[in-house]
Amino acid sequence: MSDVLSPDAALAAEIERLKAEFPKTRELYREVCALLFFRHGITPTANRLYQLVKRGSMGTPTAVLGEFWTELREKSRIRIEHPDLPADLQAVAGELVATLWTRSSTAAHDALDALRDEVEVQRGEAQRAVVAARDELARVEGALEQRTGALLAAQVEVRELEKAQAEGRAQRQALEAELERVRATLAARDREFVEVREGFSRDLGKQRDATERAEERFRASEKRALLEIDRERSAATKLQKELDEAVRRAEQKDADHRRASETMQAQLGDARHQAGVLQGHLDAIRAANSACAQELEILRRQPLTAPALRPETGARRSSPQSKGTVRKAGSPARKRRASKGSAT
Template identity: 40%
Template sequence: MTIETDISEIRERLDDTQAIYREVCALLFFRYGETPTANRLYQLVRKGSMSAPAKALRDFWGEMREKSRIDVGQPDLPADVAAAAGNLAARLWRLSLDAADASLAAFRVDAQAAVDAAQIQVRDAEVRAEASEAARREVNARSDELRLQLGSLESQLVEQRAANAALREQLAAARSEASMAAAALGDARRDFSVELEKLRDSLAQNEQRLAAAERRALLEIETERTAASRARKELQQANDRIGALEAAHRQERDALRDDLAGAKARLASSVSQCSELERTLRARTEELTHAATTTAELRQRLESISAKLDAGRTPGHTTTKIARKRNRSTRPLALSKGFAVMNLQRRR
């Protein structure tokens, strides 16, 4: 058994603090051979105030002294033995008392240091307690905020669950619609494939018809080119005839002018001859007018043929050629009209 076990048994058996300290003193002195001190007693028992172990120690030594006096004062001992025993007991008592006083002083110093340390610890504990109280209040406030946030989060969680349920329903409906749309898309793809095949067949037929129409158009263009070439030749021939008529008309005009000049000198005697000349000039003018009308008709035919050929030729090139031919064709007509006006003026 250890001293801690014995002290635990004493604490369980006794309730009085002084009785516990006295039992511990006897235990240390008689069983374990230690001289009990106040500091040692307080370290083992840890009960009561600082003066409790010192008082228990004084009582223990007082009991020991009384018991020693009784033992020494036996009547059957010789006087010198009794005196020696008394001196020994007195010396032991003084030694024990000195040891007790020294232990008490040391205990007081230790106790004061322990009190100072305890006071410092108390102040630190008070500071920590205040800090703990502030922290507790802050934690309470934070816990209140967290409770409010928790309530808000719980309400949001309920809303989110309701929204998730609605979204699940919408997702199921969307999946159903997607399945239906996929089926419809498959049907549409099949229909589209059929229609695409039909369009391809129709496109092939249209291309064939277009190729045939293009061949016909090329044939018509070639025919129109042949007709235009023929018309150009006829126009050139007409222009040549008109040029010849203009040259002849100029010769006749010059001759008639000369004749008219001589006729004016012989006006009185040759009135009938002048009238004949005027009739001849009028006939030549009518011929020139008829040639100009024929030329205009040929020009209209040429312009119609050229318009049909515009799809296969450059517009600027065709227009330039027609303008040149029109200028060549218009010049003899203008000259013939000028001669006709001059003849009319002379006749007047």
């Protein structure tokens, strides 16, 4: 955003423009005298002219300044010529019109100074508004950075929870595979037991008529087999209980991970919503800042013009513009309205 130029900077810029427009030294000094006196209300001096232009010798601005004051005095004299008016009345009327013109010029200069003061006050207020907007923008950007950091941290935590959930899922799958293996082992042992009992029954039918000793051995073998089966069943029951407990723990851990993931997702949504709200505030502040910059640019580009001095000579009968000069000089209210219109 460009700041409003100071009066000295604006004067220097206008003088640089005049240097490019008037390459001749005497013409340049004459234009700078008119710029200082009529536009900026500054009484030109030879030293000030030389410091601003820095061309030629010190005698050049002195000579040009003398010509400027002579021409200004000649142009400020108003002559009223009428065939029916005596010479003394013509002189008095001319002095009266000159006095009116001088007072109107003074009033116009006063109005211009008041307008300049008002513009300076508005510029100061605009600058303070720009500073406040910049501070608010910095605060909002800091808050946005904090929210962004919190959002990134939440995303990292969500990824860690997802990783832990994947590990729990893999562990559960491993436990389920182990359970299937144990079940397959139990089924194989049950089938083996059924086959053994069927073979034993066949042998028992064949040896039913055997001796008492063989029967006792058979009974002892059956008893040992039953004890072994009971031990296997107890081990299988214990294994089944351990497996159920492991599955229950895995399901509980999976549910905990799922609840934590849902909580972090909700927090992530809130953080995104807050980031969107802060972005909206930031856009509004930027729009207000742009509007202030446009107002400052308009104020900087407004020209401050002073009424031009025109002579009243005997050639006014052939030039219709000289009559309009006398009428404009006698209307200070019209000059004030024109000054206000140019400022707006």
